[in-house]
Structures are given as structure tokens and as C-alpha cells.
Amino acid sequence: MSTMKLSVVCLLFCVVWRSSGSAHPKPACRYPPSQWCRSLEIAIACNVEKQCMEVNATRPNQAVPPVSVILYYESLCPDCRVFITQQLFPTWTMLQDIMTVTLVPYGNAKEIPSANSPFTCQHGEPECRGNMIEACIIHLTGHTAFQIIYCMESSVNVVNAAQPCLQLYAPSVSWSSVDSCWKGGLGYQLMHRNAVMTRALRPVHTHVPWLTVNGVKHAALDKEMSSLFYFVCQLYKVRMVFLVTGTPI
Structure with a gap:
């Protein structure tokens, strides 16, 4: 694992720990931490959508308008x-x-x-x-x-x-x-x-x-x-989920 990728994973762990008091995702997650932010589906399965956006571990989906x-x-x-x-x-x-x-x-x-x-x-x-x-x-x-x-x-x-x-x-x-x-x-x-x-x-x-x-x-x-940070993140997350599932949340 590259130094940059390792640093992102470490930062993600810190954000998850700070947010939930635990570095463990919910049981439905079967992915290692290095894969949590690879896609929206994985982030949702591991309950780390907000954390992935906060650390900017992946580029935003270009199909989702800002x-x-x-x-x-x-x-x-x-x-x-x-x-x-x-x-x-x-x-x-x-x-x-x-x-x-x-x-x-x-x-x-x-x-x-x-x-x-x-x-x-x-x-x-x-x-x-x-x-x-x-x-x-x-x-x-x-x-x-x-x-x-x-x-x-x-x-x-x-x-x-x-x-x-x-x-x-x-x-x-x-x-x-x-x-x-x-x-x-x-x-x-x-x-x-x-x-x-x-x-x-x-x-x-x-x-x-x-x-x-x-x-x-x-x-x-x-x-x-x-x-405002939380508000913008929530609105963007709604748009991402709607794009993938077709169902607003």
C-alpha cells in the first residue's frame, strides 16, 4: 500500500473513531478499510459515506452536480x-x-x-x-x-x-x-x-x-x-444516493 493511500486510511480511521467512538463499521460491511471509499455502494454498506466525503478520499462522482x-x-x-x-x-x-x-x-x-x-x-x-x-x-x-x-x-x-x-x-x-x-x-x-x-x-x-x-x-x-459544512455534505449525499438508487432519502 502506498504512503498516500495508507495516510488516507489512517485519517479515515481517525474520523470514524471520532464520529462514532469506534473504528469498526457495521456488520454488513465485508470490506477492508482500504476499500471503504472506493465506491458509494461500499461506503453505504460500511456506514462511512460522511467520513469518506470529509477526508476527500475519492474524487466526487462527476455525474452528481455540485x-x-x-x-x-x-x-x-x-x-x-x-x-x-x-x-x-x-x-x-x-x-x-x-x-x-x-x-x-x-x-x-x-x-x-x-x-x-x-x-x-x-x-x-x-x-x-x-x-x-x-x-x-x-x-x-x-x-x-x-x-x-x-x-x-x-x-x-x-x-x-x-x-x-x-x-x-x-x-x-x-x-x-x-x-x-x-x-x-x-x-x-x-x-x-x-x-x-x-x-x-x-x-x-x-x-x-x-x-x-x-x-x-x-x-x-x-x-x-x-x-454549513454538515449541511452541504448532507445535500450532496442525498444527490449521490438518489443517483445510485433512484430513491431520495
Whole structure:
């Protein structure tokens, strides 16, 4: 057995032991530990589906669509910053193979006709600037955007951190392109798009952070906001079992 495979088996044993107080699967399992995560059928037989996902011992089934998470938030909202840095980003870091994250910086902002700015924000002009900068970064940097946003939201000053965070995670993207975006027409277009997405929410959002999973605001989601990792794992497991058996659980 290779060193990497052995380490995965050891880690799986640790997770099973921590979860159930025992390193032994249920009696119906006739497979050695090295095979527990080889397939969904074996994982179910050995009662280790959740543990296999936690240690990422196998690549996700490509036929199972990832769990889609959309966060509607404001750049300077204290609760949003806590949720991004302590829940959403750590969960995505561990489960990015089975989940996608879309960030919509707008929240409780309002579109208004004005000569100076078409938007007003709950935490004033700095938040409108932060929202627009983050919208531009998301548009310009693609797959590295979430790391940059996390870097900004975990900093003391969100707006001032934008340039160094961009240089750290997307050095090929110039700050001048972000600067011209948020100060020009593109930034306003991106914010209008976010405004349209936010206004289209059903039910209408009443606070931020506002999270939808697979396009739905689940009734239990506010409770699960404190345990997003478990929530995403459970939804993905349901999809896997449905794919194999045709029966939702």
C-alpha cells in the first residue's frame, strides 16, 4: 500500500473513531478499510459515506452536480464578514470539489437616480465602494475571486485591503483594471446586475447575509448557517444516493 493511500486510511480511521467512538463499521460491511471509499455502494454498506466525503478520499462522482451556494451580502456588514471568514470560505476550502459558491455583493443597497452615484448603501459610501470593487474583482479574476474576497473581508480595512489582496492571489490582473472598472460604467453595470438578482429573490430577502442553496432558501437554513459544512455534505449525499438508487432519502 502506498504512503498516500495508507495516510488516507489512517485519517479515515481517525474520523470514524471520532464520529462514532469506534473504528469498526457495521456488520454488513465485508470490506477492508482500504476499500471503504472506493465506491458509494461500499461506503453505504460500511456506514462511512460522511467520513469518506470529509477526508476527500475519492474524487466526487462527476455525474452528481455540485451543491450550488449563493451568498447575498454587503462588503462592510459585520455579520456578513463573520459568515464569509468563519463559515463559507472554510467550508468551500474543504468541499470545493462538491460545491460552487457565487458571491453577490449588494445586500440592502438601493438603486436611486442620482448625479453622483446611482446607489446608496446601508453602511454609507465606503460600503458602496467596497461592493463595487468586489463586484469588479469577481468579474475580472474568475476562479481566484473568492480567495481575494476572503482576504479583503478578513482584513481590518476591507477597501484598503483590495489592492494587496489582488496582488497576492491574482498577480496577473492589474489593479488599474479593477480601478477603472469600479470608477467607470462597467462597475455600475455589475452592481445593477447584482441589484436585479437581489430584488428577484423569493422569498424577498429580509437581512444579510442571505444564503440560498441549490436556488432555495431552505426553512432550516438559518439554523444550519452555523454548520454549513454538515449541511452541504448532507445535500450532496442525498444527490449521490438518489443517483445510485433512484430513491431520495
